[in-house]
Amino acid sequence: xxxxxxxxxxxxxxxxxSTHGVFRMRLTLDGERIIDADxxxxxxxxxxxxxxxxxxxxxxxxxxxxxxxxxxxxxxLAYVLAVxxxxxxxxxxxxxxxxxxxxxxxxxxxHLMAVGVFANDCGTWQTPVMHMFREREKILDLFEMxxxxxxxxxYMRIGGVSRDVPPEFxxxxxxxxxxxPKRMDEYENLLLENEIIIARSRGIGxxxxxxxxxxxxxxxxxxxxxxxxxxxxxDPYCVYDxxxxxxxxxxxxxxxxxxxxxxxxxxxxxxxxxxxxxxMPEGPVHSQITTATAQPGGAPSAPLAIRVxxxxxxxxxxxxxxxxxxxxxxxxxxxxxxxxxxxxSYINLTPLRDLAIGTTVADAIVILGSIDIIVGEIDR
Amino acid sequence: xxDTGSIVAFWLLAALTLGSALAVVVIRDLIRAVVLLxxxxxxxxxxxxxxxxxxxxxxxxxxxxxxxxxLLLFAVMLTPRASRDNAETFFQIPAILLTGLVAFxxxxxxxxTDWTVVERGGFEETASAIGESLLDKYVxxxxxxxxxxxxxxxxxxxxxxxxxxxEE
Amino acid sequence: xxxxxxxxxxxxxxxxxxxxxxxxxxxxxxxxxxYVVSGLIGIVxxxxxxLVSQLAFIWIxxxxxxxxxxxxxxxxxxxxxxxxxxxxxxxxxxxxxITNRYADKPLFWLGPxxxxxxxxxxxxxxxxxxxxxxxxxxxxxLFVIAITSxxxxxxxxxxxxxxxxxxxxxxMRAIAMLISYELVQAxxxxxxxxxxxxxxLGDIVAWQxxxxxxxFLLQPLALVAFLIASAVEINRSxxxxxxxxxxxxxxYHTEYSGIKFGFFYAAEYFAxxxxxxxxxxxxxxxxxxxxxxxxxxxxxIFLSKLYLVFFLFIWTRGTLPRLRIDxxxxxxxxxxxxxxxxxILVVGAQxxxxxxxxxxxxxxxxxxxxxxxxxAVALIVGWATFMGHLxxxxxxxxxVLTQELGAIYYRPADGHGDRPTRPLEEA
Numbered sequence: 001x002x003x004x005x006x007x008x009x010x011x012x013x014x015x016x017x018s019t020h021g022v023f024r025m026r027l028t029l030d031g032e033r034i035i036d037a038d039x040x041x042x043x044x045x046x047x048x049x050x051x052x053x054x055x056x057x058x059x060x061x062x063x064x065x066x067x068x069x070x071x072x073x074x075x076x077l078a079y080v081l082a083v084x085x086x087x088x089x090x091x092x093x094x095x096x097x098x099x100x101x102x103x104x105x106x107x108x109x110x111h112l113m114a115v116g117v118f119a120n121d122c123g124t125w126q127t128p129v130m131h132m133f134r135e136r137e138k139i140l141d142l143f144e145m146x147x148x149x150x151x152x153x154x155y156m157r158i159g160g161v162s163r164d165v166p167p168e169f170x171x172x173x174x175x176x177x178x179x180x181p182k183r184m185d186e187y188e189n190l191l192l193e194n195e196i197i198i199a200r201s202r203g204i205g206x207x208x209x210x211x212x213x214x215x216x217x218x219x220x221x222x223x224x225x226x227x228x229x230x231x232x233x234x235d236p237y238c239v240y241d242x243x244x245x246x247x248x249x250x251x252x253x254x255x256x257x258x259x260x261x262x263x264x265x266x267x268x269x270x271x272x273x274x275x276x277x278x279x280m281p282e283g284p285v286h287s288q289i290t291t292a293t294a295q296p297g298g299a300p301s302a303p304l305a306i307r308v309x310x311x312x313x314x315x316x317x318x319x320x321x322x323x324x325x326x327x328x329x330x331x332x333x334x335x336x337x338x339x340x341x342x343x344x345s346y347i348n349l350t351p352l353r354d355l356a357i358g359t360t361v362a363d364a365i366v367i368l369g370s371i372d373i374i375v376g377e378i379d380r
Numbered sequence: 381x382x383d384t385g386s387i388v389a390f391w392l393l394a395a396l397t398l399g400s401a402l403a404v405v406v407i408r409d410l411i412r413a414v415v416l417l418x419x420x421x422x423x424x425x426x427x428x429x430x431x432x433x434x435x436x437x438x439x440x441x442x443x444x445x446x447x448x449x450x451l452l453l454f455a456v457m458l459t460p461r462a463s464r465d466n467a468e469t470f471f472q473i474p475a476i477l478l479t480g481l482v483a484f485x486x487x488x489x490x491x492x493t494d495w496t497v498v499e500r501g502g503f504e505e506t507a508s509a510i511g512e513s514l515l516d517k518y519v520x521x522x523x524x525x526x527x528x529x530x531x532x533x534x535x536x537x538x539x540x541x542x543x544x545x546x547e548e
Numbered sequence: 549x550x551x552x553x554x555x556x557x558x559x560x561x562x563x564x565x566x567x568x569x570x571x572x573x574x575x576x577x578x579x580x581x582x583y584v585v586s587g588l589i590g591i592v593x594x595x596x597x598x599l600v601s602q603l604a605f606i607w608i609x610x611x612x613x614x615x616x617x618x619x620x621x622x623x624x625x626x627x628x629x630x631x632x633x634x635x636x637x638x639x640x641x642x643x644x645x646i647t648n649r650y651a652d653k654p655l656f657w658l659g660p661x662x663x664x665x666x667x668x669x670x671x672x673x674x675x676x677x678x679x680x681x682x683x684x685x686x687x688x689x690l691f692v693i694a695i696t697s698x699x700x701x702x703x704x705x706x707x708x709x710x711x712x713x714x715x716x717x718x719x720m721r722a723i724a725m726l727i728s729y730e731l732v733q734a735x736x737x738x739x740x741x742x743x744x745x746x747x748x749l750g751d752i753v754a755w756q757x758x759x760x761x762x763x764f765l766l767q768p769l770a771l772v773a774f775l776i777a778s779a780v781e782i783n784r785s786x787x788x789x790x791x792x793x794x795x796x797x798x799x800y801h802t803e804y805s806g807i808k809f810g811f812f813y814a815a816e817y818f819a820x821x822x823x824x825x826x827x828x829x830x831x832x833x834x835x836x837x838x839x840x841x842x843x844x845x846x847x848x849i850f851l852s853k854l855y856l857v858f859f860l861f862i863w864t865r866g867t868l869p870r871l872r873i874d875x876x877x878x879x880x881x882x883x884x885x886x887x888x889x890x891x892i893l894v895v896g897a898q899x900x901x902x903x904x905x906x907x908x909x910x911x912x913x914x915x916x917x918x919x920x921x922x923x924a925v926a927l928i929v930g931w932a933t934f935m936g937h938l939x940x941x942x943x944x945x946x947x948v949l950t951q952e953l954g955a956i957y958y959r960p961a962d963g964h965g966d967r968p969t970r971p972l973e974e975a
Contacts, residue, residue, distance in 0.1 A: 010713045016797065032717070032873065123792060123870020125785055130617035193944040196786055196869040202942065209958045226958030228950045246949035251959045257947075264947035361717065362872045365795050385580060411708055415655065418701060438690045446697025446730065450723055453704050457720070507687050507747060 007035060010361070014043045020117065020368070021375030027356070027364065034364055037356040039349060044379040052339035057083050057158060057306055060339065064326070065152035067341060068377040070113050073106035073143070074319040076156035081237055082315025082326040083158045086308050092287050095160035096238045097280040101173070102146065102155060103238075103317070104269040104276070108180070109139040110320035111262045111269075114220075114372040118259050119191055121369030122200045128191060135183055138176045145169050158306060160286030173277055180270050188263060201256035205355040205367035208253055215350040219322025220265065221371060224250040224258035231318035242279070245272050255370035262372070307334060321345050321372055345377040389430050397423030410456045418449045435507040565589055565680070590682035594671045602817045605855075606633040609862045616866035637810065645806030652709040659706025660804065660811035666698045667818035674825045675750045677835045677846030688749040689737050692826055693730065696781055699819070700726040703790065706812075707800035718799025721873050722783070722790035728880040729780040735888040736774035739767050739895045740830050753834030759909050760838060764831040765917050769891045769924040771831045773884050775860070778823035780876070782816060784861045786868040789876060824857035825850075832857070882935065887927045894923060 008031075013024035022043035028036035048067060052060045064075035077099055084091065091099075113136065116129030140150040146165045147155040155162055191197055207217070212225040222229055228247045232240040248264035250257025310332040316325040322344030329338035348371050356364040400419040407413050421444040428437035514522045565586070573582045607622070607630060614621020622629035647656055673688040675681035685691050700723050707719020740763050741747055744755040756762055764771040780787040783799075791799030801812045828834060832853050835846030871879070898919070902912050932938055948957050 008713065010717070029717075031720075119869060123786065123788075123795075124868065125613070125865055127613075127617045127866055130619055134618045188946075192946070194869060196871055198942060198944060199875055200869060200872060209956050226948075226956050228952055228955045228957065230953070233951075233953050246951060247953070248947040248949055249957045250947060251945075251957050253958055260945070260947045264949070360872065360874070362789075362792070362795050362870075409652070411652070411705075412655065415658070415701075415705060434685060435687050435690070438685075438687045438694045442690065442694035442697060446694060446700065447727075450700050450704070450727060453701070453708075454723070457708075507690070 012361075012364070014040075020373055023368075023373060023375050023378070025352075025356070025364065025368070027361065029361065032360040032362075034356050034359055034361065037353045037364070039352055041346075041349075041375070041378050044375045046380065048380045049339050049341060053335055053337065056334050057308055057336065060336070061156065061158075062152065062154050065154050066376060067343060067380055068110075068319065068321065068324070068345070068374045069151060070374050071106050071110040071320045072151060072153045073102040073155060074110075074317060074324060076153065077103050077238075078315050078317045078319065078324045079326045079328075080156045080158050080315070081317060082313045082328045083308060085315055086311055086313035086328060086330055087158070087306070088309075089159045089287060091160045092284045093239075093281050094164070094283040095285040095287075097276050098146075098161050098165065098285060099156060100238045100240065100243070101273055101276045101280070102143070102153075102161075104272045105139050105142060105173075107320045108266050108269045108273075109136045111266045112136045112139075114320070115187065115191065115259065115262050115266075118201075118255075118366075118369040118372070119197065121365050122197050128187075131183075131187075135180065138179070142169065142173055142176060145172060157286060160284070162286075164285045170277065173273070177270055177273055177277065181267070184263070184267055184270070192260060192263060197259075198256060200362075201254065201259060201366055201370065202252070203254050203256075204359065204363050205255045205370060206253050207351055207355065211351060211354075212253070216347050217322065217350070219318065219320070219344050219348070220258050220261045221322060221348045223248060224261045224370075225253035226251050226257075231316055231323055235316065237315075237317055239276075243272050243275050255366050258370040258372075307332065308336075312338075316342070319344055321374065321377070322348060341377075341380055343377040343380065345371075345373045345375075349373060349378065386430055389426070393423045393426040393430065396420070397427065411453070414449060414452045414456060417452070418445055421445050421449065433506060435510055587682065590672075594668075594682065598668070598671070598818055598821065601821060601855075602814060603633040603637075605817060605858065606636065609865075612859075612862055613866045616863075640807050640810035640813075643806040645804075645808045648711060648803050650711040651803065652711065655705050655709035656803075657808075659702055659709060659800075660808045660815070662702035662705060663699065663812060663815040664818070666695045666702070667815050667822050669695050670822040671825065673749050674822075674829055675753055675834055676850050680835075680847055681750060684748055684750040686746070686748045689741055689747040689752075689830070692749075693734050693737065696733075696819075696822075697726070697730055699781065703800050706804070710800070710803035712803045714796040714798070714802045715800050717796045718790045718792075718802070721796075722800060724873065725780050725787070725789060725876060728877050729777040732773050732880055732884045732888065733777040733781070735885065735892060736770040736777060737830065739770040739888075739892055742892070742895050742899050743767070745899075749829050749834075752830055753836060756833045757836040759913055761913055761917070762831065762833040766913065766920055767831075767891070767895065768921055769887060769927065771827070772924070773888055774827060774831070776884065777880075778827065779861065779864065782819040782823055782861070784816075784820065785865040786870050787876060788865075788870060789873050792870055820858055820861055821854065824854045824861070827857050828853040883931060887931060890927060891920075891923070894920070 008029045010027045010029055011024060012027060014022040024040040024043065026038035026040055027034050046066075048063050052063055055063075061076055061079060064079040065072035068075045112132040113129075116132030119128035120126060143153050143155070144150050146169055147153050147162055149155075207221070207225045209222075209225045209227045212222050212227060217225075218229070218231075226249050228249050230247045231237075232245070233247060245268045248261050248268060250261050308328075308330040310330050312327070312329040314325055314327045316323055318324075323342065324344055325342035327338070327340040327342065328336050331337040352368065352371060355367050359367065397420050400416040400423065403416045404413045404420065407416065421440065425437045425440040425445070428434075428440055568589075569582045569586050572585055610632065611621040611629070622632040625631040625635045647653060670692055672682040673685050673691050675684060703722040703726075704719045707715040707722070710716075740752060743763065743766060744752040746752060746755070752763070776787070779785075783789075783791055791801065796802070801809060804812060828850060835850040837844075837849045837853075840849060898912075898916050901907075902909075902916075929938075936942065950957065
């Protein structure tokens with residue numbers, strides 16, 4: 001005897017406490033079970049790719065802050081790497097190290113958000129995320145020291161970074177880095193070992209490595225499925241080849257593993273920053289580029305406008321969310337001819353529908369949380 | 381039943397019980413009907429209290445208000461939207477006949493009974509008396525009822541359990 | 549003046565009220581006057597106490613959770629933010645109470661009213677001190693269970709009447725949960741009733757006082773089960789599934805605003821106080837504390853214990869994540885109930901042995917306590933192992949660290965977790 005039930009459409013989002021921005025899941029439910037799911041995006045579309053075609057290469061850097069607004073540094077880095085590849089610029093040594101420091105700190109800060117919000121999605125009443133904010137604050141203070149901004153840093157420049165870190169940065173960074181491992185122990189004890197988080201996330205949203213690869217996933221999504229893949233190792237940029245760190249992978253491919261991988265990566269980030277702080281040489285932080293508008297005073301600094309030789313280039317990095325790529329086509333003009341962002345958040349969303357179908361509403365929220373999307377990066 | 385309080389309480393509770401029972405029948409919206417039915421149950425519980433049957437009153441709240449009505453609410457919720465009102469049915473005439481019969485029997489019995497006033501002083505412990513008689517004198521019917529309920533429950537589970545969904 | 553003679557004894561409000569009632573009785577007049585007056589005193593006292601406690605605890609909860617969350621908490625309104633609850637209440641009163649156009653208006657209005665009833669009425673049977681209970685019913689324990697079950701209907705009505713999908717989901721969850729946990733609650737209290745031999749809450753307190761023990765020392769499992777069931781009953785974390793804000797916005801009260809929402813908010817506090825009161829009365833000795841009640845007013849002891857239990861609910865809210873509805877139901881049906889069945893069996897046997905053998909309580913009760921504690925631990929661990937909760941698939945693990953680029957560390961999952969792996973092609 002089968003009971004006849006009416007399917008029931010629920011909109012999770014765009015205004016909802018746990019959609020991480022203005023993302024909308026249109027769930028068709030049978031009771032609590034999801035029988036169909038539609039992902040609706042575009043609520044935060046700002047036409048960045050088109051806008052970038054009207055602005056000079058340097059003017060485009062602030063856009064890259066605003067795609068992934070939780071990890072602005074890595075957004076900057078991917079873009080300037082692409083332009084540098086196109087121009088054939090090799091930034092000075094110190095700038096490379098600073099870039100690595102900043103992107104690892106940024107990864108830590110971004111993963112803090114991801115982990116905290118994931119715990120929120122599992123139902124903690126804001127507590128982990130508040131603790132995460134406490135640590136993130138310290139990293140943002142470091143960013144403020146280095147570039148004056150906390151969230152939209154706009155720190156990287158084509159050919160280096162916007163300015164050298166002030167003298168007080170190094171002791172402050174050392175202090176933060178010494179503190180963080182203790183916090184990491186705390187998080188691992190309280191979150192990873194938490195019975196309820198395990199119950200909520202183990203075995204939920206299982207992605208096999210085949211599916212993950214087929215969906216072109218990257219970052220913790222891919223590594224959570226057990227594939228040891230990291231752009232920092234596979235295609236080292238900046239000075240990652242001089243640094244010692246491990247790739248963190250999960251073994252089950254479920255939401256818990258993605259969560260786990262992020263926590264483990266945070267430790268690796270601390271380790272990388274530690275090495276960088278020790279090994280970073282002195283020197284200029286910006287290479288002199290022949291510029292249209294030279295800066296007065298003669299000190300090497302970022303040009304406002306550069307002309308990039310015609311051609312195309314793809315700069316990719318391991319952003320906190322996965323492979324972040326900027327594909328730039330230049331026709332030799334002052335602005336890019338085509339500016340494309342391969343945003344990991346968007347591509348990581350691919351399997352969400354299939355993961356969500358067959359689970360319950362509560363699971364879908366956990367799965368979405370484990371993907372760690374940034375809507376600014378999805379919609380661009 | 382000589383003091384005023386009990387009499388006022390009796391009439392109020394009787395009005396509540398019968399009024400909401402009537403409304404259950406008359407009202408169209410099924411959910412509201414269930415809510416009114418709950419009110420009616422509560423009125424009956426109140427009547428039990430005026431009869432010094434505290435245990436029965438509390439059990440009335442526990443079983444009828446707490447469990448049966450929730451069951452009804454569930455049943456209403458699982459009904460397709462189209463049949464969710466108290467629409468006209470084929471059963472109108474048989475239902476009227478049946479109701480009339482029941483009403484006739486009850487009035488006959490109540491008129492025929494030789495009502496006597498039982499002298500009882502205030503509240504007495506009824507719970508332990510009920511418990512003792514259930515597990516002592518009437519243990520067999522009690523156990524049989526329990527087994528019957530268990531069987532009914534299992535039967536219900538077997539009936540609604542869809543085929544091939546062992547692993548849920 | 550018999551009143552004045554006893555008014556000195558302010559330690560005990562129960563005495564004072566009793567003296568006042570005697571005085572009224574001496575004035576003459578019909579019998580029902582002292583009866584009604586005593587009822588009124590009780591009701592007004594309970595309501596006043598509830599309001600004050602609620603206002604205090606809104607502040608305390610927000611500050612405590614603020615500390616737990618590494619932030620400060622409200623500190624702007626009044627000294628240390630003490631007036632924050634009043635500001636909150638005013639805000640709720642002044643806000644528009646929106647009624648959604650397609651709501652079932654009478655039921656929408658009834659929901660917040662109805663949700664108050666069980667939370668308030670439970671206090672009628674709770675003894676705040678010696679002789680300080682509004683109506684010490686002889687079926688008190690049953691009354692508590694019966695009245696709190698009305699909660700389910702109030703929640704259902706408000707969720708249904710809102711005509712909102714989140715609200716409907718929330719009320720469905722609430723009802724499913726409440727039905728499952730009512731049994732747990734009843735069985736947890738059954739053990740207490742078997743030991744105390746009475747369903748009157750006053751008698752249970754007296755029993756605990758007589759044998760100088762607290763019930764939770766004798767029946768730890770019942771306390772744990774009852775606390776969990778109560779957390780479900782009052783929608784407190786980690787069982788706040790029916791108002792899970794990260795999933796279904798606010799559950800059954802999504803559509804409520806203004807003071808109607810305030811009613812739900814207040815009722816949640818009242819219900820939390822109510823179950824704390826029941827826990828204190830049944831498991832923590834009520835208003836007695838091993839002779840301390842000779843020196844300190846009983847109601848103060850009772851309230852301190854009640855606030856301590858309430859703090860436990862605040863604490864869990866500040867720390868624990870939320871379970872999924874099916875896990876919570878499974879926990880009730882597949883875990884707690886089984887343990888409670890065994891518990892009831894053991895407790896019944898113990899009482900039988902004690903009464904038949906006529907052993908002295910000083911000898912028997914410590915033995916029972918030891919047996920029940922070991923049994924509780926053994927049962928929980930044993931049953932958890934049996935149900936596979938301790939298997940490696942359900943335990944924490946750490947990420948694999950590797951240098952080997954491109955290697956695949958995926959271990960094919962066979963049947964771990966709750967859901968099978970779905971290959972993408974099936975969709």
